Amino acid sequence: MLALEKFDLEEIAAALQDQTDYEHFHLVDPRTGEMGYWTRDTGVDGHHPVDLDDADQVVIEPLPSSVWYQDMADFAEGISDEEAGRRLTRAIRGRGAFRRFKDELHEEYPELLEHWYEFSDTRAKRRAVEWLADNQLVDREVAERFVAGHPDPRLP
Numbered sequence: 001m002l003a004l005e006k007f008d009l010e011e012i013a014a015a016l017q018d019q020t021d022y023e024h025f026h027l028v029d030p031r032t033g034e035m036g037y038w039t040r041d042t043g044v045d046g047h048h049p050v051d052l053d054d055a056d057q058v059v060i061e062p063l064p065s066s067v068w069y070q071d072m073a074d075f076a077e078g079i080s081d082e083e084a085g086r087r088l089t090r091a092i093r094g095r096g097a098f099r100r101f102k103d104e105l106h107e108e109y110p111e112l113l114e115h116w117y118e119f120s121d122t123r124a125k126r127r128a129v130e131w132l133a134d135n136q137l138v139d140r141e142v143a144e145r146f147v148a149g150h151p152d153p154r155l156p
Helices: 009-017 066-076 082-091 097-108 109-135 141-149
Strands: 026-030 035-039 059-062
Touching: 009 026, 009 035, 009 059, 009 109, 035 141, 066 097, 066 109, 082 097, 097 109, 109 141
Parallel strands: none
Antiparallel strands: 026 035, 026 059
16 A cells, blocks of 8 residues: 555546546556556557556546535535525536536635635545545555545635
């Protein structure tokens, strides 16, 4: 197992959020912590197709969008501005929830953007560390200490 500092938590978090398709995957090298990228057509090196099962890296499969949706719902519920909370909650109903949520924040509540980014980044990094522990890339105790040391930030 590697030290937690060997991994780029932001990059792993982004890979866990990547909902674009299953024609490509982000990978992490368990020996070095370096990130890689695989596509069905060009493999890992960008030139030679290779089956994912034959890659010597760990595949980062995206978490379901419902996980990231819950962050928006929790943020909307957790802010003290009741009107903003209601509007953000309404924005995340139905298809296009992610776009509408961000549009609502940018257009109507730009003062909440910094708080949203801090909130969502904190949760994303915790998920990245939990993913590393679940895949035996970092020690479970190290991951638990990280998660405990990075609670949700206080919302306005």
